[in-house]
Amino acid sequence: MTNFNRHELLIATMARLLIGTRHIAVGVSSPIPASAALLTRHQSNGATRVSILGDPSNTFWSDGGKELFDCAAQGRIDAFFFSGGQIDGAGNINLVGIGDYPRSTVRFGGSYGSAFLYYMIPRIILFRPDHDPRVLVPKVDFISAAGTSPPGVWRRGGPYALVTGKAVFHFDSNEGRFTLQSVHPGETLPDIQATTGFAFDVAPDLSETESPDATTLSLIRGSVGREIAATYPKFARESLGIAA
Amino acid sequence: MTTWTTVDEVASMIPDGSALALIRDGCGVAMSATRALIRRGVRDLRLVNVPTGGIQTDLLIGAGCVAELETSGVSLGEYGPAGRFAQAVTSGTLTLKEATCPAIHAGLQAAEKGAPFLPLRGVLGSDILRFRPDWRVINNPLNDAAEDPVVVIPAITPDIALFHCAMADDAGNVWVGRERDLITMAHAARQTLVTVERRYPGNLFDDAALAAGTLSSFYVTAVAPAAEGCKPLGFTGHYGEDEDALRAYAKASRRDAEFATYLAAYATAPAAV
Secondary structure (H helix, E strand, O other): OOOOOHHHHHHHHHHHHOOOOOEEEEOOOOHHHHHHHHHHHHHOOOOOEEEEOOOHHHOOOOOOOHHHHHHHHOOOOOEEEEOOOEEEOOOOEEOOEEOOOOOOOEEOOOOOOHHHHHHHOOEEEEEEOOOOOOOEEOOOOOOOEOOOOOOOOOOOOOEEEEEEOOEEEEEEOOOOEEEEEEEOOOOOHHHHHHHOOOOOEEEEEEEEOOOOOHHHHHHHHHHHHHHHOOOOHHHHHHHHOOOO | OOEEOOHHHHHHOOOOOOEEEEEOOOOOOOHHHHHHHHHOOOOOEEEEEEOOEOHHHHHHHHOOOEEEEEEOOEEOHHHOEOHHHHHHHHHOOOEEEEOOHHHHHHHHHHHHHOOOEEEEOOOOOOHHHHOOOOOEEEEOOOOOOOOOEEEEEEOOOOOEEEEEEEEEEOOOOEEOOOOOHHHHHHHHOOEEEEEEEEEEOOOHHHOHHHHOOEEOHHHOOEEEEOOOOOOOOOEOOOEOOOHHHHHHHHHHOOOHHHHHHHHHHHHOOHHHO
């Protein structure tokens, strides 16, 4: 049994959710999702293409910022990541603010591309390292992007999974609900029930989140770490032990 | 005919109340010109972020220059939240047109085509739609078989597009390189004002490789030299960001008093150009 830290567990866990994708795009300020995408690329022997916004060596776009959205619109991106100031049990995300819009009491940055990309990209992974009932709420105060759509509305994509610092949930777009799939080592179901503000189902085969094996860890601490250091030197140094 | 002029003259060409299109961080944010705008005391700007904003938008809001903002998001990236933006929104002093990135691209693309709108998939079910009465939902007119709702985004025609580029030539042709959103902005806007790192000797269209990334002077009202014109932001391929200055700004943006001190000492001091 090899020791690993929480960031390494999250990277390996999200990489498992990305198996089989042809093209993963990663937004800005996302070192853990970007590391997971790069790990997937290594594990697929390069079959998976990765685009990391803000990293010129990992983007092919030459038609401006709109090209990302055009790619997504055509189905050329299979996976993407969103966080959320609030995430509710129906998969709605709020990136705008807390309180009664427009007079929010707390204002976040804004919805960015979420209202569009949530429709276009099949595997959207919601990622919040802090598993907190103030984030995982019964109902978001503002819907930046809707988790599901009524029948008859054209839609290719949406939430696929929710990964937090405590657990992995899968999203069922027909039911519009999350199912707890695995619990990270050291975490318990009662604690997750107490710290999740929305109702969710529990998978009959609920398990402990798989620990990364030695091969995976050496990839994360080797090739992936060196690649991620180009964009996130502080993260690579402090979380993956990559010398500057 | 494009005029070569100074940064302060560029600022004087942006009247109070203008609809002003601004590019996102890293792609040519005209910070020198922004400080000149604040020095000249511009008021009531209607900003259009293409498609997001950072320190430039936050600084203009904090300096009291902005009446309205159309944006998909404002943040100081890894330096944290944009304090003046958040303060203005929570206190209700800013009229906000909440958007999502591809909708702003679509609005500008509609304007450059002279079309009244462009349709956009997705967005349905988002509360953004509830607060954008100018965005409408229509049934796809080409789908006779079924209900097929689709959002239409009206054309966005800014009065002025303002951005920074690596170089412009004597005639006022501007090399944007791969930052193609700048070309869309210039096509959509009534006027375009550009600051540049340096003047290119000759004509950019004489070099086929450079011509592919060149915006014709036809669209450009004025160009002004501004070395390191994006600082403290970085300029992709040219220089990195000034981390200490951005950290200091992020801190100052969170408190009224600290921001006032920052504004007096930094943004409004002619020496800071």
